[in-house]
Amino acid sequence: MNTSYVIIGSSGAGVAAASKIRDFDPTGDITCLTLQQHPPYNRCLLADVLGGKKQADQISLKPVTFFAEKNISLRYNSRVQELDVKNQRITLASGESIAYDKLFIGSGRSGWVPPITGSTLPGVFQFFGLADTFAILDFKAKHHIKNMVVVGGGHSGLECADALAGPEVRITLIERSSKVLPHQINNDGSAFLITLAETFGVTTRTKAEVVEIGGSQRVQQVTLNDGTTVPADMVIFAIGGKTNSEFAQQAGITLAGRAIDVNSHMQTSAANVLAGGDVATVIDVQTGQKVQNCLWPDAVMQGIVAAHTMTGHERAYSGTLMVTSSTIFGLTFVTAGPMAHPPAGSSLMVQAKPDFYHALLVDAHNVLLGFALIGNVNNVGALRKALVDRKPLG
Numbered sequence: 436m437n438t439s440y441v442i443i444g445s446s447g448a449g450v451a452a453a454s455k456i457r458d459f460d461p462t463g464d465i466t467c468l469t470l471q472q473h474p475p476y477n478r479c480l481l482a483d484v485l486g487g488k489k490q491a492d493q494i495s496l497k498p499v500t501f502f503a504e505k506n507i508s509l510r511y512n513s514r515v516q517e518l519d520v521k522n523q524r525i526t527l528a529s530g531e532s533i534a535y536d537k538l539f540i541g542s543g544r545s546g547w548v549p550p551i552t553g554s555t556l557p558g559v560f561q562f563f564g565l566a567d568t569f570a571i572l573d574f575k576a577k578h579h580i581k582n583m584v585v586v587g588g589g590h591s592g593l594e595c596a597d598a599l600a601g602p603e604v605r606i607t608l609i610e611r612s613s614k615v616l617p618h619q620i621n622n623d624g625s626a627f628l629i630t631l632a633e634t635f636g637v638t639t640r641t642k643a644e645v646v647e648i649g650g651s652q653r654v655q656q657v658t659l660n661d662g663t664t665v666p667a668d669m670v671i672f673a674i675g676g677k678t679n680s681e682f683a684q685q686a687g688i689t690l691a692g693r694a695i696d697v698n699s700h701m702q703t704s705a706a707n708v709l710a711g712g713d714v715a716t717v718i719d720v721q722t723g724q725k726v727q728n729c730l731w732p733d734a735v736m737q738g739i740v741a742a743h744t745m746t747g748h749e750r751a752y753s754g755t756l757m758v759t760s761s762t763i764f765g766l767t768f769v770t771a772g773p774m775a776h777p778p779a780g781s782s783l784m785v786q787a788k789p790d791f792y793h794a795l796l797v798d799a800h801n802v803l804l805g806f807a808l809i810g811n812v813n814n815v816g817a818l819r820k821a822l823v824d825r826k827p828l829g
Contacts, residue, residue, distance in 0.1 A: 438463040440745060441525060441533060443515055444541030444679075445469035446478065447731050448712030450496050451738030452539045452745075457505045459746035465506070466533065468513040468525075470545070473565050474499060475509075479731050482761075485568050486598030494565075515542070518686040520705040537745040540683060540695060540703070540710040541738060544676030553648030562595045562673040571599075571671060580604055584657050584667040586645055588615035590759060592673040593628070597763040599671075600635040607665050608637055609657075611644045619759045619770040621783065624807040627792040631764045631809075645670070678727070680714055691716040694727045699751040701741035709744060711737030718754035721772065721822055728755060756822060760812075769815045771822060772796055772805020801827040 440456050440463055442449045453467050469475070475496040483489040502509045514528040518538075525533045546563025548554050558578075560571050562585075581604060585596045588610025596608050610617070614625030629639045640659070647658040648670055656664045678693040689696045689704035694716045701709045712734035716725045728734060733755045743750035760769040777783070777796055781804055784795040791810030795818075798804055803821040808814075821828065 439534060439536045440465045440539070441535040441537070442467040442539045442541060443525075444543055444712065444714070445471055445475040445496075445509065446541060446543050446712060447496070447734035448543075448715075448738035448741075449539065449541035450475050451735040452541065452709075452711070452742045453507050453738075454497075454505070455739045455742030456746060457507060459742065459748060463746075464508075466508045466510060467502070468510050468515065468527070468533075470512065470514055471564070471566075472511050476565055477731065478564070481562070481565065481568050482594035482598045484565070485562070485571065485595065491565060491569075515682050518682045518688075520686050520688065520708055523707060536707065538708045539701075539738070539741050539745065540708065540714055541712040541734075542679035542682075543713040544678050546672075546676050547674075548672045549645075549674075551645065551647060553650065553654065556648055556650050556654045557652070558650070558654035558668060559648060559670045560672070562591060562671050563676055571669070574669065575599075578653075578668060580668045582666040582668050583607070584609060584645070584665055584670045586670065586672045587674040588612065588639065588641070589617065589673070589675060590619075590761060591675065593632075593763050594761055595671055595673040596632065596637045597635065600632075600637055600764075602636065604636070606637045607667075608632065608639045609643050609645055609659070609665075610639065610641050613641050614775075615639060615641070616759075616770065616775075618775050620807050621774045621777070621794055621796075623785065623787075624770075624774070624792055624794055624809060627787070627809055628764075628768070631766065635764050637764075640665075676713070678714055683710070683714075691725050692727065696725070699740075699753075700744045701737055701752060702744060709741040711741050717752065720754035720756050726755065726757065730755060730757065730759075756819065758819065760815075766791070766810040767812050768807070768809040769812050770805070770807045771819065772803075774805045774807050778804070795828075797828065803828055 442453050476494045480494040516528045517526040546561040548561050583606045586609045644660040645657045649656045656666050695710040697715050701711050717728050719726045740752040758771040780799050786793045794807045796805040806818050
């Protein structure tokens with residue numbers, strides 16, 4: 436009798452799990468459930484679609500024929516309503532019930548817009564998925580947009596502002612922290628990025644929060660927490676996502692924070708249920724602490740490791756090194772380690788010129804703890820190795 440595998444989620448972890456399961460089990464029944472209405476794609480490349488650098492089909496994870504050729508049932512618009520781990524059964528929002536022998540949860544995160552006054556006005560968007568990207572581009576094409584507000588100065592917000600920047604539009608980037616990339620970078624590195632963004636027509640407001648969105652037929656302005664108003668023909672929330680772990684929690688699966696707790700084989704606390712990607716917590720190899728995964732290559736590897744486990748093949752996940760990278764406003768940046776919150780006794784080694792900013796965070800023994808590179812990132816490989824080796828820098 437064929438084994439029934441069910442995959443929840445069609446992002447990096449889910450597609451990797453389904454693909455590797457098929458490699459190991461040519462005859463098993465594989466069903467991949469996704470909330471998406473589009474073929475699986477790489478979320479890391481959404482800003483390229485938003486900025487017109489790529490078409491949607493250029494960020495697809497697999498060719499359109501892949502799932503049919505591999506006999507993987509890809510079910511679009513499928514929301515999991517309930518998970519019964521005792522009877523190994525899933526109930527969808529449609530009422531359909533699906534049994535499984537092995538289950539992988541790669542449900543990731545979902546974008547959101549805070550429920551503030553005016554948040555439902557036409558012209559207010561979230562930037563998280565491909566459908567959001569299409570909606571933003573469609574609205575922008577139909578209306579004469581002079582002023583735009585992007586909420587969120589993290590990775591997604593910076594990419595969004597960069598993608599939409601141009602001489603015809605004034606963009607205000609709103610970040611409630613005192614700096615951009617508030618979880619990944621030091622103050623001077625943030626200041627460098629803010630200055631860089633200004634050269635592309637993007638004004639950054641830190642220590643600011645949108646408390647109200649105003650307009651009649653559609654959005655016209657936002658009000659900040661200090662009472663000032665900013666004109667806005669569009670407002671885009673790029674503030675990360677909410678972890679899609681509710682059904683797992685209700686099923687009694689152990690969470691660590693809001694994410695699913697897994698071991699090195701990607702197994703959860705429930706028998707025959709595994710998890711990976713943004714919805715799971717994994718070990719940070721630098722600190723030894725459990726962290727919520729947020730890196731695409733790691734999500735893919737976690738799906739592969741889960742597939743090994745689900746098909747009876749031995750393989751363990753070694754943990755993640757939290758490295759953030761992107762190219763914005765013409766320069767590539769890479770950050771790693773506790774740059775935003777340096778530990779006591781550490782110090783910064785900085786090199787900076789108008790076209791680059793480099794900062795290395797070292798402890799009292801000159802052991803590398805973290806780094807922030809903006810522009811000229813050729814030595815990032817050696818720095819990543821130094822983080823893991825924990826040997827004094829030469």
